[in-house]
Every structure is written in structure tokens, then in C-alpha cells.
Amino acid sequence: xxxxxxxxxxxxxxxxxxxxxxxxxxxxxxxxxxxxxxxxxxxxxxxxxxxxxxxxxxxxxxxxxxxxxxxxxxxxxxxxxxxxxxxxxxxxxxxxxxxxxxxxxxxxxxxxxxxxxxxxxxxxxxxxxxxxxxxxxxxxxxxxxxxxxxxxxxxxxxxxxxxxxxxxxxxxxxxxxxxxxxxxxxxxxxxxxxxxxxxxxxxxxxxxxxxxxxxxxxxxxxxxxxxxxxxxxxxxxxxx
DNA sequence: AGCCTTTGACCAGCG
DNA sequence: TCGCTGGTCAAAGGC
Numbered sequence: 001x002x003x004x005x006x007x008x009x010x011x012x013x014x015x016x017x018x019x020x021x022x023x024x025x026x027x028x029x030x031x032x033x034x035x036x037x038x039x040x041x042x043x044x045x046x047x048x049x050x051x052x053x054x055x056x057x058x059x060x061x062x063x064x065x066x067x068x069x070x071x072x073x074x075x076x077x078x079x080x081x082x083x084x085x086x087x088x089x090x091x092x093x094x095x096x097x098x099x100x101x102x103x104x105x106x107x108x109x110x111x112x113x114x115x116x117x118x119x120x121x122x123x124x125x126x127x128x129x130x131x132x133x134x135x136x137x138x139x140x141x142x143x144x145x146x147x148x149x150x151x152x153x154x155x156x157x158x159x160x161x162x163x164x165x166x167x168x169x170x171x172x173x174x175x176x177x178x179x180x181x182x183x184x185x186x187x188x189x190x191x192x193x194x195x196x197x198x199x200x201x202x203x204x205x206x207x208x209x210x211x212x213x214x215x216x217x218x219x220x221x222x223x224x225x226x227x228x229x230x231x232x233x234x235x236x237x238x239x240x
Numbered sequence: 241a242g243c244c245t246t247t248g249a250c251c252a253g254c255g
Numbered sequence: 256t257c258g259c260t261g262g263t264c265a266a267a268g269g270c
Contacts, residue, residue, distance in 0.1 A: 056245060058263060071262070075243090084262090 051106040052076070054083065062086075067094065076104045 054072040061068045067088050074081040084097040 055243080057265095059246075060261070060263095063260065069261085082262095 052081070052102060053107055065094070074102060076102070076107075079103055 053075040055075045056070055056072050058071040059068050060071070065086055067086050069084050069086045072083045072085065079102050080100040081102050082099045084095075084099075085093060086095040087093045
């Protein structure tokens, strides 16, 4: 069931750029909430959790987990990014694995694509190109570099009986900054690392052998169901 | 009309 | 070599 989170919107708007800058080899990981990603149809609202647009291209029941894993691709034309998402029966995301890095800027929240035209192509380009400085501009809009929004909704913890590994999941938040820039930004904003971030374990693995510069970011969302209330807190003090 | 989700089948890697 | 598993493709249907 779709939990209607209040907002994807807010997510998006609040969730800013976890973008990475293009070539970086980036490593990024983002944790998303669990909103249903797509409101469907053409239009706005397809951006999900991390602000990018994703298209689901497959789903499969994997062995270790009792929940199916979904496969998504970034809809941006030349963006190689893919992500695997596992979610529990209530729609809560239990794990997200990103592969590769976006080579484009994050689409604007209310806009589908970066607008091909006229305008400014500089915007996104510049972000990619000179992230550092441009960020400032961008910042105006979105302010922080890359945080992830969290997951919320923890209803119960489920047990992953997997083969041996057990994990309770429900959701939690993970904040991870891998980009220097973001780091910097994060720091200046003092937002991450909420003191109450429960246990979130995130693993980041970069394989550089895989595909050129391919990266994989694994985000495991585990958490204590009991923290439900901390959710709000968890929302990271995002304050500008 | 366009794009997305769903779902079964196919393919490749590994033990 | 065979079987298993994970990942991707592609057709059909929906919004």
C-alpha cells in the first residue's frame, strides 16, 4: 500500500541535489524515501526520491530477500545510471543500490526534462562542469548538496530471513556524502549526521573496473522500527 | 500521444 | 556440462 507520504513533493523540493557531477567517478548514494515513484504518466512527478527520473525496467524476486527487487534506469538519454531497489511489503525501501553516476544535472522538480531549448543550457552544463562554483547558484534553489532524504514510515520491522543474514528493516536514513563538494556544503550547512541517526549502515563500494567509472553505492536501510517517531527529527535538520 | 509499469522470457556468469 | 541466480529485454496494457 502506498503510503501516501506526504510528499514526494517535499522530498523533491527539499531534496536537492545529490547530484554528482558528471564525470566524477562518482559515488553517490542516495536513499530515498519510499514514495511510490511515479505518479505516472507523462508529466511531472516522476522524479522520485532522489530527484532524478527513473524508469523501471524489471523486477525480480531474488534469493536472499523475501521481497522483490526492482530495477530502474535513469531516463536521461545518455545517463548510464541504474539502481536496484528492494522494498518490503509495505513499500518501504530496504535497500538501494546505485550503479554508475549521473552525467547530467538533476532535473528540476517540477519539470520533466531540462528543457531542451533555448534557455540556458548552461545551467546544467555548468553544474556538471564546474560543480563547485556553480553549486552556489544552484544552491539557491536547492541548497544542499546531497543528502538523502530519508525513509520514513516504519511500521514494523520485518525480518529478513535471508540465508543467514538477518536484517531488520524498515527504513532509516542514510546520509552519505561522497562528493567533496557536497561534503563541503553539507558541512557548512551542518545538516547531516544528525545525532540521532540511528543505525544506518551504508556501504559504498566503488568498483572501477566494471564499467568505466562505474560505481556502485549500496545503501542499506536498516533501522529500528521503533524510531518511527524520530522520523521527523530524522528529517535532518535541514535548514538552510 | 507519450511514457511508464508489469511480467514472462531470455541471456550471461558462476559453482 | 548442468543448474541456479541475477540482470535485462520486450510486448502488452494503463494512465
